[in-house]
Amino acid sequence: MTKIKTLADLKRIRDEVQSKIKLREQGDKPDKLVQIKVSMATCGIASGAKETMTYLIDELEHQGIDAVVTQTGCMGYCFAEPTIELTIPGKEPVVYGHVGKEKALEIIEKHIKLGEMVDGIIPVSYKTIDE
Amino acid sequence: MADYNMHVLVCGGTGCKASESEQIKNNFKKYLSELGLADEVQVITTGCFGFCEKGPIVKILPDNTFYTQVTPKDVWEIVEEHIVKGRKVKHLLYKDPKNDHLIPDATGMDFYKKQIRIALRNCGFINPENVEEYIARDGYAALGTCLSEKTPEEVIQVVKDSGLRGRGGGGFPTGLKWELTRKAAGDQKYVVCNADEGDPGAFMDRSILEGDPHSVIEAMAICGYCVGADKGLVYIRAEYPLAIQRLKVAINQAKEYGLLGTDILGTGFHFDIELKYGAGAFVCGEETALIHSMEGLRGEPTVKPPFPAESGYLGKPTNVNNVETFANIPVIINKGAAWFSAIGTEKSKGTKVFALAGNINNVGLIEVPMGTTLREVIYDIGGGIKDGKEFKSVQTGGPSGGCLTKDFLDVPIDYDNLLKAGSMMGSGGMIVMDEGDCMVSIAKFYLEFTLEESCGKCTPCRIGNKRLHEILDKITSGKGTREDLDRLRILGNVIKDTSLCGLGQTSPNPVLSTLDNFMDEYLAHVDEHKCPAGQCKKLLHYSIDDEKCTGCTLCFRNCPVGAISGEKRSPHYIDQSLCIKCGVCLEKCKFGAVLIR
Numbered sequence: 001m002t003k004i005k006t007l008a009d010l011k012r013i014r015d016e017v018q019s020k021i022k023l024r025e026q027g028d029k030p031d032k033l034v035q036i037k038v039s040m041a042t043c044g045i046a047s048g049a050k051e052t053m054t055y056l057i058d059e060l061e062h063q064g065i066d067a068v069v070t071q072t073g074c075m076g077y078c079f080a081e082p083t084i085e086l087t088i089p090g091k092e093p094v095v096y097g098h099v100g101k102e103k104a105l106e107i108i109e110k111h112i113k114l115g116e117m118v119d120g121i122i123p124v125s126y127k128t129i130d131e
Numbered sequence: 132m133a134d135y136n137m138h139v140l141v142c143g144g145t146g147c148k149a150s151e152s153e154q155i156k157n158n159f160k161k162y163l164s165e166l167g168l169a170d171e172v173q174v175i176t177t178g179c180f181g182f183c184e185k186g187p188i189v190k191i192l193p194d195n196t197f198y199t200q201v202t203p204k205d206v207w208e209i210v211e212e213h214i215v216k217g218r219k220v221k222h223l224l225y226k227d228p229k230n231d232h233l234i235p236d237a238t239g240m241d242f243y244k245k246q247i248r249i250a251l252r253n254c255g256f257i258n259p260e261n262v263e264e265y266i267a268r269d270g271y272a273a274l275g276t277c278l279s280e281k282t283p284e285e286v287i288q289v290v291k292d293s294g295l296r297g298r299g300g301g302g303f304p305t306g307l308k309w310e311l312t313r314k315a316a317g318d319q320k321y322v323v324c325n326a327d328e329g330d331p332g333a334f335m336d337r338s339i340l341e342g343d344p345h346s347v348i349e350a351m352a353i354c355g356y357c358v359g360a361d362k363g364l365v366y367i368r369a370e371y372p373l374a375i376q377r378l379k380v381a382i383n384q385a386k387e388y389g390l391l392g393t394d395i396l397g398t399g400f401h402f403d404i405e406l407k408y409g410a411g412a413f414v415c416g417e418e419t420a421l422i423h424s425m426e427g428l429r430g431e432p433t434v435k436p437p438f439p440a441e442s443g444y445l446g447k448p449t450n451v452n453n454v455e456t457f458a459n460i461p462v463i464i465n466k467g468a469a470w471f472s473a474i475g476t477e478k479s480k481g482t483k484v485f486a487l488a489g490n491i492n493n494v495g496l497i498e499v500p501m502g503t504t505l506r507e508v509i510y511d512i513g514g515g516i517k518d519g520k521e522f523k524s525v526q527t528g529g530p531s532g533g534c535l536t537k538d539f540l541d542v543p544i545d546y547d548n549l550l551k552a553g554s555m556m557g558s559g560g561m562i563v564m565d566e567g568d569c570m571v572s573i574a575k576f577y578l579e580f581t582l583e584e585s586c587g588k589c590t591p592c593r594i595g596n597k598r599l600h601e602i603l604d605k606i607t608s609g610k611g612t613r614e615d616l617d618r619l620r621i622l623g624n625v626i627k628d629t630s631l632c633g634l635g636q637t638s639p640n641p642v643l644s645t646l647d648n649f650m651d652e653y654l655a656h657v658d659e660h661k662c663p664a665g666q667c668k669k670l671l672h673y674s675i676d677d678e679k680c681t682g683c684t685l686c687f688r689n690c691p692v693g694a695i696s697g698e699k700r701s702p703h704y705i706d707q708s709l710c711i712k713c714g715v716c717l718e719k720c721k722f723g724a725v726l727i728r
Contacts, residue, residue, distance in 0.1 A: 003389025005397045007275035010266065017267035039255055041341040042373050043334065073342015075255030076496040080178055085255070097178050116135060117175050119143070123190070125181030125512070126246030126498065129462055 032089035034060075034067040034112055039083045041074035047081035048100060055101050056084075059108055067112070077122055086111060095122045135173040137214065138192040144179025145492040146514045147187035151203055152176075155187055158206035163214075172214060179493050179514050181245060185225065195236050198223040245507050247474065249482050250298075250458040251498045254342030259377050262384040265345040271390050273464035274349050274356075278398040283313065283357040290357075290460070292468035294480030299325055299416065299453030300528065300557045301633070302479070302546040308450060311440040312358040315448035320360035322351050323444065323451040325421060326367035326374070329413040330529030331580060333560035335484040336454035338496050340367070340374035343458065344381035348404060350460035352391065355402045358450050363404040366421050368411045378406060413530070413584035416558075417632045418443075418451040420586065431588045432632035453558070455484055475501035479545035483556065489526075489563035490517045499544070506540040509563055520565040524648070528557025530577045530584075531637030533644025534570060553644045555637070569666035570649040571656055575603040577641040581634065592635030595626040599642060606653065607667040609660040616653055620646055665727065671712045672728050677702040679724035686716035686725065 004010050038044070038053040053069060060067045077083050080097025086107065087093040096107060097120055110116045141147075141156045159174045180188045185199035189209070196219055198209065205223060212218045224233045248254075257264035265271070277286050291306030312320060324347060328336040340347060351363040367375055382404050385391040393401045407425045415421045415430040422444050424430035443449025459481060463471045472480045479501040485508065488494050492514030499508060505525055509515070516522050524534045527544075533554035535542075542548050546556050564573065578600050587593045602619055605611045623639035623646075630636045646653060655661050662670040675686070675695075682700040694710040697703030705716070717725040 003387075005389065007272075007279045007396055010271055010275050010396065013263070014266050014269065014272065017263045021264075021267055037255070037258075041254075041338050042371075043338075045373070070258045071260070072257060073254040073259050074251075074338040074496055076251065076338075076498075077178070077493075078495045079493045083255075116173060117138060119176040120178065121140065121175060122178035123140070123142075123180045125179070125244055126248050127244050129247075129249055129252050129466065 034065065034089070035087040036067060036069045037072040037085040038069065039073065039075045039077075039081070039085075040071040043074065043078055044081045044083065049082040052082045052084065052099050052101070052104055055104050056108075059105065060112075063108065065108070065112060076126075080122060083122065088112070088115065095124065096120050097122045135171060136193075137172040139172060139174045139214075140177045140190040140192065141174065142178075142180050142186060142188040142190075143176035144183065144186070144514050145517075146179070146183035146510075149519060150187050152187040154203040155189065155201055155206055158203050159210065162207055162210045166210070166215065168214065181493075181512050181514075183511050183514050189223075197225055197234065199225045245503060245512055246497055246499055247482050248498050249462050249471075249474075250339060250346075250455050250484050251342070251496070252462065253346060254338060254496075257343065259342055259344055260380045260384075262345060262381065262388055262390075265343070269465055270345055270461070271349055273461035274352050274390065275396055277353050277356055277464060278396055278400050283359070286353065286357050286464070287313065289464060289468045293463045293471040294468075294475070294478075295456065295459055295463060295471065296479060296546060297453060298455035298459070298483065298558070300531070300555065302556060305452060305456055308440065308452070309354060309357050311438070312360075312448050312450040315441050317448040319362070319445075319447045320358055321444045321447055321449040322354045322358065322360045322363040323418075323421070323425070323439075323449055324351055324363065324365040324457055325416065325418065325451055325453045326365055326371070327409050327412075327416045327421060328368070328371075328454070328558060329411070329416050329584070330531075330558055330560040332488045332562055333486045333529060333558055335486055335496065335559045337371050337374050339454050339458050339484075340371070341377055344374075344378045345385065346461055347454055347457045348378075348381055348385055348391065350457035351404060352395070352402045353460055353464065354450060354452065354457070356400055358448070360450070361401045361403065363402060364407050364425060364444065365404060366407045366409055366415070366425055369408040370411050375406065375408075382406075412586070413580070414586045414632070414634050417634060420632065421451065422449065429586070431586045432634075434631065455559070476543060476545045476548075478547055483544065483559060485559045485561045487513050487561050487563070489561075490520065490565040490568070491515070491563040492517055501545045502543040504541050504543055505535070508544070508561070509540070513563065516563065516565050520567065522563070523566050523568060524564045524570060524573075526554075526562040526564065526573070526577075526641070527560070528555035528637075528640070529560040530580045531555060531633065531640055532557045532560075533640045534564070534573065534648060535644070536648045553647060554640070567664055567666070569607075569662050569664040570645045570652050571603065571607055571662070572664075572666050574641045574645045575600065575607060578603060578638065581638040585634065585638070589629075589631040589635060591626045591629040592631070592638060595622055595630075596635075596638055598622060599626070599639060603642070606656045607662070608669045609656070609667075611657040613654075613657055616646065616650075616657065661728075668712045671714075672707070673705055673710055673712060673714075673716060674726045674728075675703050675705055675716075676724045676726055679722050681722055681724075683721070685719050685721070689715050689719045691715065 085095045189198040189201045295305040296302040412430045415424045417432045420430045420432040439449040482498045484498045526534045582596045585592045623643045680702040687695045694706045
């Protein structure tokens with residue numbers, strides 16, 4: 001990585017990454033991918049988020065489903081850990097709570113493969129700074 | 132394969148479940164399959180919508196209709212009118228309390244969303260170990276703007292105008308603090324981030340550092356630019372290993388990208404950050420104690436003035452801010468002071484993050500605008516009290532705060548209101564207690580904590596708290612008197628008035644606030660030697676009901692101290708002088724013959 005030298009450089013990088021993410025989310029391109037974020041703060045990890053993440057990666061690979069599984073910070077739903085956010089290209093992200101292996105498999109089989117939502121969705125209950 | 136074109140989302144949060152949301156879901160499924168629509172409309176249970184006051188909630192997609200206070204009887208109408216005929220059921224729509232308008236479409240309408248995420252804006256969104264994801268969400272843009280387009284004075288003015296106050300508990304205006312450090316004379320200055328989060332049950336700062344470390348790094352650099360410091364230090368407790376690891380990764384990435392280090396963004400500004408580990412002492416959250424600990428000395432506070440802004444780390448002007456305070460800064464710069472100060476109350480601007488815990492359904496990390504009431508936090512966002520129990524008290528401000536009763540539920544949360552109510556904002560721990568909690572024991576619990584964490588430097592805190600604890604122990608053992616209650620109050624006030632630092636000055640708060648708000652419980656302990664909540668073991672009395680006891684000998688065989696005697700098939704008896712009130716007999720008895728009072 002070369003260093004960012006100016007504010008203009010920084011803005012250029014921002015726009016580049018933004019469009020990369022947009023592509024991934026909207027899936028206008030053939031490389032459209034399912035995206036899963038696993039909430040991995042200390043509390044999530046203590047509730048089994050690492051196992052869930054490993055399971056998701058292994059199972060998706062095993063089934064030959066192209067997906068990006070990444071870690072993120074605390075989503076705030078301590079009562080429902082482990083939590084994941086699932087984005088199907090072209091659709092609004094959906095957050096699921098209490099995602100152990102069984103739930104993870106149900107999500108893969110139904111939501112990812114068939115596009116059917118399953119029980120356990122956590123509605124977004126906050127405003128963001130852009131609203 | 133079913134081809135769903137409509138979704139019915141039924142809230143399955145604990146509050147809504149208590150009001151028959153399960154039945155609502157079943158009715159939907161039943162009616163839909165009767166009409167042959169089961170393959171077109173999918174019914175889903177969701178988690179809490181955070182609007183429990185108007186529950187049960189049913190949301191219909193894709194047209195985003197938001198129905199409130201739905202009963203199982205209403206389901207047929209929704210199916211027939213809305214799903215079949217496409218007409219919304221007006222009487223179940225939410226009415227905007229401001230103008231009585233019905234809200235037919237919840238798209239972009241956030242009327243029911245009580246939270247605003249500013250400090251937590253990136254937590255749960257970005258990968259904290261990837262700086263590019265932070266940059267994509269306008270990360271480091273604030274630093275760039277400050278360095279290339281604004282003078283330090285201008286930036287300080289923005290922070291001042293925003294009305295941001297310290298989120299660590301004290302509530303000191305952040306802009307003013309920066310200005311004081313800027314004006315202080317010194318060849319070397321420091322920016323310190325206080326990440327010594329020590330309240331039991333609080334995890335706001337940890338979550339920010341784990342979920343969005345770059346926001347804190349960026350803000351520290353901005354602060355350095357403003358006060359004239361080229362060195363930043365994060366004082367973080369060693370028991371936060373993941374937060375430390377992510378901070379390290381983030382600092383390295385920032386350096387690699389040229390966002391920390393020398394000549395940042397080609398502006399000639401240098402700034403570096405170093406981590407300093409604390410051993411987890413509560414008193415080190417106090418800024419002077421924190422600075423001493425960083426210097427390698429004992430973590431003991433010293434008298435202010437001199438304030439750290441004049442003479443702090445290694446005797447140099449030092450600006451200390453808390454993690455959450457820093458996390459707000461980039462947004463304030465990007466969005467402007469006016470945007471920020473439009474949120475909140477007159478004297479407390481913006482939002483506050485709370486770690487909501489205790490006997491509450493939706494334990495979680497929440498961020499609400501200042502001015503939100505305790506009731507909204509506990510009942511709407513928190514989903515109410517667990518197991519349908521009665522609310523008793525909410526403790527804010529951790530061991531330094533107070534316990535508030537239901538009379539305070541409608542108090543809008545801000546620095547001044549909580550102080551007036553006899554508690555404090557603190558760093559943001561919020562613990563909810565129900566009818567099963569004994570307030571005298573709670574006061575004792577918090578005092579035990581401060582007693583352990585007292586550094587021992589000043590007498591009122593070291594010895595006073597010890598005495599307070601002894602009196603509380605006496606009361607919870609059934610040996611207290613009314614004079615003890617007076618002693619608690621007098622001693623508590625003396626400790627408050629004469630202690631050196633914030634720890635001692637606030638340590639009697641849990642005791643004083645429970646004396647104010649729960650006097651009846653103290654009186655029950657000293658006058659009748661009873662604990663109304665049944666929590667104080669030594670005040671419990673176990674006995675066996677002659678009529679119900681079948682003489683099965685189960686209690687006799689399980690009693691660890693041999694306090695129970697009796698013949699087979701005849702009523703048993705508990706010897707009070709031997710009983711240690713462990714409760715095993717109560718647990719084992721299959722006939723409900725063990726009585727407790």
